[in-house]
Amino acid sequence: MVIDCKHVWEYISGYLDNNLEASERNEVQKHLEHCEICSAILDSTRNILILTADERVFELPLGFSERLHARLDEEMQRIA
Amino acid sequence: MVDNPQVVDEAQIISAIVRGETHLFHDLIRPHERSVYGMVFSLLQNEADAEDAAQEAFLKAFRNLSKFRAESKFSTWLISIALNEARSKLRQKKAMKIESLDAGSEEDGHVSPAILRDWREVPYEALERKEVRQMIQLALADLPGIYREIFLLRDVEELSVNESAEALGISVASVKVRLHRARMMLQKTLAPQLKQVNPKRRWFPWL
Numbered sequence: 399m400v401i402d403c404k405h406v407w408e409y410i411s412g413y414l415d416n417n418l419e420a421s422e423r424n425e426v427q428k429h430l431e432h433c434e435i436c437s438a439i440l441d442s443t444r445n446i447l448i449l450t451a452d453e454r455v456f457e458l459p460l461g462f463s464e465r466l467h468a469r470l471d472e473e474m475q476r477i478a
Numbered sequence: 479m480v481d482n483p484q485v486v487d488e489a490q491i492i493s494a495i496v497r498g499e500t501h502l503f504h505d506l507i508r509p510h511e512r513s514v515y516g517m518v519f520s521l522l523q524n525e526a527d528a529e530d531a532a533q534e535a536f537l538k539a540f541r542n543l544s545k546f547r548a549e550s551k552f553s554t555w556l557i558s559i560a561l562n563e564a565r566s567k568l569r570q571k572k573a574m575k576i577e578s579l580d581a582g583s584e585e586d587g588h589v590s591p592a593i594l595r596d597w598r599e600v601p602y603e604a605l606e607r608k609e610v611r612q613m614i615q616l617a618l619a620d621l622p623g624i625y626r627e628i629f630l631l632r633d634v635e636e637l638s639v640n641e642s643a644e645a646l647g648i649s650v651a652s653v654k655v656r657l658h659r660a661r662m663m664l665q666k667t668l669a670p671q672l673k674q675v676n677p678k679r680r681w682f683p684w685l
Contacts, residue, residue, distance in 0.1 A: 407591055411658035415639075438594040442669040443661055445600055447633050449672075450664070454605045455614050456516035459525050462532075463511060467504055469533055473540060474500045 521564040535560040589662040625660035
């Protein structure tokens with residue numbers, strides 16, 4: 399079975415998570431070897447996942463920690 | 479038994495807190511502050527609401543710590559509390575909301591990715607640039623609620639497929655379908671933008 403690009407796109411997420419059936423994985427792999435477009439889609443998706451998971455994407459607001467721990471202290475004193 | 483305070487693990491800290499050493503809760507949560515905040519901020523899209531929801535989540539975790547069961551990870555438990563806190567805040571502010579959490583049914587067809595001829599890796603250092611961080615935040619904000627939630631749990635907070643299914647109260651199959659669409663939607667939005675970012679500055683000054 400030879401699969402086309404659109405078919406490969408449906409497998410990208412599973413491919414990245416390594417949870418495709420062996421036969422599906424092989425087909426995708428074979429396709430990727432000769433298809434620049436699908437390779438670029440796979441590479442860009444993988445790259446985007448790495449970037450979005452980086453903790454620098456979300457900065458804590460200034461003073462967030464201080465306010466949080468002060469509130470927790472109040473709670474601890476309340477129940478003490 | 480050797481008692482080495484250097485290797486006191488999370489489970490021991492938790493039982494000490496439950497026994498009354500409440501001040502240890504401060505140390506327990508410090509490593510999780512940023513991820514809890516990032517999670518609720520992505521869902522609420524507003525700093526003040528996110529800070530409120532994050533504080534509430536940590537307070538709830540503190541009050542309910544005795545109910546925490548060691549078979550799950552503390553971080554996973556905490557993220558589930560934060561998710562629920564953010565969801566209930568969204569419900570209160572009917573405005574933003576329901577529409578965004580419900581948008582996009584399971585039946586919506588597939589999502590086509592952005593077509594590119596090649597891809598040049600965007601390195602971590604790009605995140606030092608505010609415009610790049612904002613690009614990512616906006617793309618996340620644009621995802622319909624059900625896709626944003628699964629993406630945050632699975633790809634940002636790194637919960638397993640099963641843990642994500644449990645946190646969201648959906649099936650493992652739905653997790654996979656939603657996650658796939660979320661990733662493709664992000665690729666579709668972000669890949670063309672990130673590709674433009676590259677040439678503005680040379681990542682490898684020696685080239």
